[in-house]
Amino acid sequence: MNCGSFRNHVFEYLDGSLTGRLQTAAEEHLDACAACREFVAEQRSIAGSLSRTFYDATESLHLPPQTWEQVPAASPGERRSSAVGTKGVRFPSRRLAWSVGLFGSAAVLMAGVLFVVVKAHWPGLIHPETAQTSMSIQLSYPVPAYKFHAGEGFVVDSVSYQTAVICQTVAISRNPRQ
């Protein structure tokens, strides 16, 4: 093992997680190389200092008590039941907010596609001159409207639903093929 190879494995050496052959080779190299012994000592020193600094810097920190109160109050079941139609609903992630928005948009798009498909499969319906009667097709769907504000995270102030209606009166031919 040369110096480059040893230094590549120095963290595993410090962890004591080198496998048998590598561990032996590392120890043999250390016995013969003063520079690498110094490197190991330096790495140990830096690791100890950083570790101690991290602990010293954070040991006085404690999770604020309000988290105790907030977390049980916002258990998953309760969140699900209050997640729609109330003020101050907070999405746990931006991804979920996007999903809800996309779902609403997809519902609107599907309603439009359905309308087009209905018309395409009954071509006679769109030829009033061959029609002997008529019918009215009405599609209604909920459209969610969100009010957001930029606060801590992604906060929805309110969610409201409006019902959008597409209504079309079409003629029906008794025999669309004629």
Place this chain on the structure above:
Amino acid sequence: MDEKQLIQAVRKQDPNALQDLVLCHGDRLFRSACLLCGDPDEAQDLVHNTLLQALRSGHRFEGHSSLYTWLHAILLNLTRHYHRDRKRIIYDEELTVQRAIPVEQDPTVLDVKLTSGALMEALQRLSAPHREVLVLRFYENMKIDEIAGQLGVSSGTVKSRLHYAIAQMHSWLAPELNLSATSGTHERGRR
């Protein structure tokens, strides 16, 4: 509630497990979150969301790692989202000034800023991937292969990031924190 009972409760998504999760792992997660994001207010939110997400996905915990390691993986994931989202925020100067006043008065924030200002500042100067490996290595006391598993990268990548991050921290903090002094280590102390 011991660790086994707590794991069972989390797997069953028992809401009563939340309080025990906070008791057992809340402070440690919070400290780690403070190191990862540098802001106690955000760290509190991150821990809050970590615990909620843990309970929601408790049935997915397979027990291949300790409960804390699993919770910390969730925290890491949420922290990455936090850093990604923060890049998109356009700060309003007026709002920032208004917010700075109450934050300075918070004793928790003061404590962080006064006792570990240099460390926090140096950590925040690192990129998120380098900060992650430092915290996992020197605060969570993880071995290289454990860090690689937690972050989903190769051991070589972890070592490369670690070498770089240590060199940076050494250059920034050596005079203030006596980084090169020989000292006892806290490594493995908490595991």
